[in-house]
Each structure stands twice: as structure tokens, then as C-alpha cells.
Amino acid sequence: xxxxxxxxxxxxxxxxxxxxxxxxxxxxxxxxxxxxxxxxxxxxxxxxxxxxxxxxxxxxxxxxxxxxxxxxxxxxxxxxxxxxxxxxxxxxxxxxxxxxxxxxxxxxxxxxxxxxxxxxxxxxxxxxxxxxxxxxxxxxxxxxxxxxxxxxxxxxxxxxxxxxxxxxxxxxxxxxxxxxxxxxxxxxxxxxxxxxxxxxxxxxxxxxxxxxxxxxxxxxxxxxxxxxxxxxxxxxxxxxxxxxxxxxxxxxxxxxxxxxxxxxxxxxxxxxxxxxxxxxxxxxxxxxxxxxxxxxxxxxxxxxxxxxxxxxxxxxxxxxxxxxxxxxxxxxxxxxxxxxxxxxxxxxxxxxxxxxxxxxxxxxxxxxxxxxxx
Numbered sequence: 001x002x003x004x005x006x007x008x009x010x011x012x013x014x015x016x017x018x019x020x021x022x023x024x025x026x027x028x029x030x031x032x033x034x035x036x037x038x039x040x041x042x043x044x045x046x047x048x049x050x051x052x053x054x055x056x057x058x059x060x061x062x063x064x065x066x067x068x069x070x071x072x073x074x075x076x077x078x079x080x081x082x083x084x085x086x087x088x089x090x091x092x093x094x095x096x097x098x099x100x101x102x103x104x105x106x107x108x109x110x111x112x113x114x115x116x117x118x119x120x121x122x123x124x125x126x127x128x129x130x131x132x133x134x135x136x137x138x139x140x141x142x143x144x145x146x147x148x149x150x151x152x153x154x155x156x157x158x159x160x161x162x163x164x165x166x167x168x169x170x171x172x173x174x175x176x177x178x179x180x181x182x183x184x185x186x187x188x189x190x191x192x193x194x195x196x197x198x199x200x201x202x203x204x205x206x207x208x209x210x211x212x213x214x215x216x217x218x219x220x221x222x223x224x225x226x227x228x229x230x231x232x233x234x235x236x237x238x239x240x241x242x243x244x245x246x247x248x249x250x251x252x253x254x255x256x257x258x259x260x261x262x263x264x265x266x267x268x269x270x271x272x273x274x275x276x277x278x279x280x281x282x283x284x285x286x287x288x289x290x291x292x293x294x295x296x297x298x299x300x301x302x303x304x305x306x307x308x309x310x311x312x313x314x315x316x317x318x319x320x321x322x323x324x325x326x327x328x329x330x331x332x333x334x335x336x337x338x339x340x341x342x343x344x345x346x347x348x349x350x351x352x353x354x355x356x357x358x359x360x361x362x363x364x365x366x367x368x369x370x371x372x373x374x
Contacts, residue, residue, distance in 0.1 A: 006119040010112060010341035013325075022333040023362035028161055029221040030195070030281040030309045030353030033274070035261070038225070044264060051260055058253035059244045060232070067266035068232050072207045072215060078237045081244050082259065084251045086191050086218035086231035087113055092246040093214050093233055094153070097185050098123050103150040107138070109312070109342035111161045111189070124150070127343075132314070136165035136303050140174045147178045153185045154178065159192040159203055162312040162342050162349040164305020166196070166203055176209045185212045191231075192308045194222035194275045197282050203307065207234055214239070219262055221308065223274050224281075230254050230262045278353070282309050285352035285359055292363045299370060309353025312339070314346060317373055321345050324373070332365040 018024045039045050059065070060082025068082070069075040083089040090113055098104060100122035106114055108127045118125040128143040130136045147154065156175060158167045167175070179186040188206040196203060207215040215234040220226035233243060247253070254262075264270060286304075289311055293300045301314040317324070321338035325348065328334045339347030350366070352359055 006116050008113060008116050010337060013337070013341070014335070017329050017335045021329060021335045023358065023365060024335050025351045025354070025359070025362045025366075026335040026337050026349075027226075027351050027353075028192075028308060028310045028349070029226055030224045030278050030285075031355060032226055033224045033277070038261070038270075038274070039264060048257070048260055051256060053256055056253055056256045056259045058248070059240075060254065061259045061263060064259050064263040064266070067263055068217065068234070071217075071266075072205060072234050074208060075234055076237070079234055079240055081233050081240045081247065082254055082262075083231045083233065083247060084254045084258075085220065085229045086189065086216050088247065088250060089216050089218075089231045089233040089243075090114055090187070090189065091117065092243045092250065093187060093216070093235075094123075094155075095121070095246055096239065096243045097153050097187075097214075102152040103148065105143075105146045105151050105154045105184075107156040107160070109160075109162055109339075109344050110155075110157050112341060112343065114155045114187075115343070126151075130160060130163055130165055132303060136160065136163040136312075138167065138171050138175070140171070143175065143178055147182055147184065149182050151182050151184045153187060155187040155189070156206075157189040157192075158206070159190075159195065159307035161189075161192065161308065162310055162337070162339075162347075163303065164192075164197070164308045164310060164312070165303075166306040172204070172206065172209065176206065179212065180210055183212070185214060186210060187214045187216065189216045191216065191218040191221045193217070195278050195282060195309065196307045197279070197286055198304075198306045211236070219265060222278055223265060223271075224278055225261075225265060228254075228258045228261055230258045278309075281353040282307075284356070285309065285354055286311075288356060288359055289350070289352040289363065292360075292367070296367055296370075309351055311350050311352060312342075313348050313350055315348065315370065317346075317370065319373060321347060324348070324370075327373075328366060328369055332369050334362050334365045336366065
């Protein structure tokens with residue numbers, strides 16, 4: 001019997017409501033930049049206005065791929081494929097590495113795109129967990145039990161969405177060793193790199209730790225540029241070429257303007273400015289969020305996120321997370337993401353990388369509903 005299509009519930013819920021509600025606390029990146037805020041050089045703006053709206057190089061302009069490659073030690077532009085968002089990078093990479101029936105091991109909780117791809121395209125899915133009782137660290141025994149000789153791909157997210165956990169060196173070594181033990185590919189979603197809350201050090205990449213790594217990146221989260229829809233995958237040049245061949249069937253390329261603006265954003269001095277802005281939003285926003293949830297500690301429990309502009313907040317109420325999120329939309333005009341959409345009920349993913357007054361009002365509306373429910 002043919003199984004029905006599994007929709008991407010998180011993205012559909014966000015698409016339906018994020019531009020309708022008064023307070024959108026569902027995004028996992030910081031408050032987005034405007035073009036004017038990003039490109040503060042009049043000469044650069046004039047060059048952008050003079051750009052012909054032609055097709056770019058379909059794997060990404062050389063200038064952009066060169067700047068992405070500079071972020072990864074020992075990488076050349078031919079090791080980089082520019083994609084229409086990291087979602088496309090994930091989709092095309094998974095379809096390059098796996099055939100129907102192949103075994104995939106996925107970290108949970110996680111952004112559930114690859115989970116849905118596995119169900120819809122006939123991959124054999126196994127999982128391992130980040131555990132709240134371990135401070136959202138990985139259960140490495142569970143990982144090693146899940147990875148078998150049949151495993152072709154291990155997919156992880158670091159820093160993690162939705163928990164904000166940053167894998168330790170020991171965790172990274174263990175995950176790499178598990179892949180190496182069976183010769184599996186390691187797909188590392190690293191789009192929150194640069195959005196660290198508790199340290200200045202940039203989260204290290206899995207790239208270079210093992211010869212079968214695909215490192216995924218994006219300008220959506222740590223850079224506050226989600227509207228560019230600009231992502232990438234870094235990997236061995238022959239595999240990058242094979243992923244590019246799949247992209248030829250999807251969107252052909254990211255847009256010319258996205259390539260131009262992204263190349264500007266990744267200039268070293270501009271990137272430094274952008275990431276400082278991002279960390280400012282995250283660190284100030286978390287202080288507001290922390291005061292709010294601690295005031296209501298009888299209802300909530302939180303392992304503080306180490307990175308990203310999101311908190312994965314556990315609540316002590318007898319109500320399903322999707323039902324609670326839907327009530328917040330309809331009764332308070334606030335959008336947050338239910339834990340159901342990450343594989344764990346009784347949690348909400350709430351964004352705090354937002355302007356102060358907007359964040360405070362959104363949080364108070366959440367509490368007003370929860371107080372009336374408890």
C-alpha cells in the first residue's frame with residue numbers, strides 16, 4: 001500500500017501565519033537586516049543598481065564561492081555549491097547520496113526537513129537524541145546503536161535547532177568516528193554558526209574532520225538575511241558537481257541579486273559587522289527572555305541555549321503543543337512553533353532575537369494565555 005505524502009508541517013504553519021499575526025516569535029534567526037542597513041557604502045549600492053538581471057553562474061558566482069570557501073580551511077571554490085537556501089542544499093545533497101531503501105541516521109530534535117524527505121522518498125530512517133537530562137548533549141550510546149553497516153548518511157545540526165546546543169569537541173569526535181566506522185557520509189547543518197550566545201569563538205565546522213563531510217551553510221540565520229534565500233554546501237569537488245547536477249532540475253540557480261548581495265555580506269569586514277549585530281540581538285534578547293521565563297518558573301523549564309536566537313521551552317501544562325500554538329495564533333495573534341514539529345511534545349520554540357518592545361509584548365501575550373489555561 002502506497003504511503004501518503006508527509007507535509008512539512010513546520011514550514012506550512014509558518015507560511016500560513018507569520019505574515020498574518022501581530023507578533024511573530026516563530027523565526028529561528030534574528031530580526032532581518034534591510035538592504036540599506038547591510039550595504040552602507042553608496043558605491044556598492046550603485047553597483048547593485050547597475051546589475052543586469054541575467055542568470056548568474058548556476059553553481060554560484062566565482063566571487064561568492066571564493067568568499068564561502070575562505071570560511072572553511074583548505075577549501076577551493078570548486079568545493080562549494082551555492083543554492084537557493086540551505087533547504088535546497090539539504091534536498092539535493094540527500095538525493096545525491098541516498099537511493100530508496102538506504103539507511104539514514106538523523107539527530108533529534110531537529111529541523112524536520114530531512115526527516116520528511118526520508119519518509120517521502122523511501123529512505124530507511126533511524127534516529128539518535130539530544131537529551132534534556134544531559135543538558136541537550138547527544139546520547140552517544142544511542143548514536144552508536146543507531147549507526148550500522150547499512151548506514152549511508154548521518155545528518156546533524158550544530159549549533160542545534162531547536163535547542164541551541166553547541167556540540168562539544170568530544171561529541172563532534174564521537175559523531176565523526178561513528179560515520180568513519182561504517183564509511184557513512186556526514187551531513188552537518190551549520191547555519192547557526194556565528195550566532196553564539198555564550199562565547200566569542202565561532203563554532204567549528206565538521207569540514208576537515210573526515211573525508212566524507214558535507215557542510216551546509218546559509219545567510220538566513222546567523223546573518224539575518226533570510227529573504228535572500230541563499231545557502232550553500234561545501235564538500236569534495238566531485239560530489240559537489242553531482243549535487244549541482246540535481247540542482248539543475250530544481251531552481252537552476254540562486255538569483256543574480258542574491259549572489260551579488262551575498263558576496264558583499266561575506267566580505268571579511270562586512271561579515272564581522274553582521275555577526276556582531278546578530279550576537280547583539282541574541283544576547284540582549286535572551287536577557288529579556290530569561291527574566292520572563294524565570295518569573296513564571298512554576299510553568300516553564302529551560303536549558304539555556306548556547307547559540308541561536310531561539311529557546312526550546314518546556315511547559316508544565318496538560319495541553320498538546322500544537323493545540324497551544326494554534327490557540328496563541330487565534331486568541332493572542334502570536335506565532336511560536338510547537339514542539340510536535342521537532343519530534344517532542346510539551347515544548348514551544350520561541351524566538352528572542354527581536355526588537356525589545358516587540359519581544360516583550362509577544363511574551364506577555366503568551367503568558368496571558370498560558371495563565372488562563374493552567
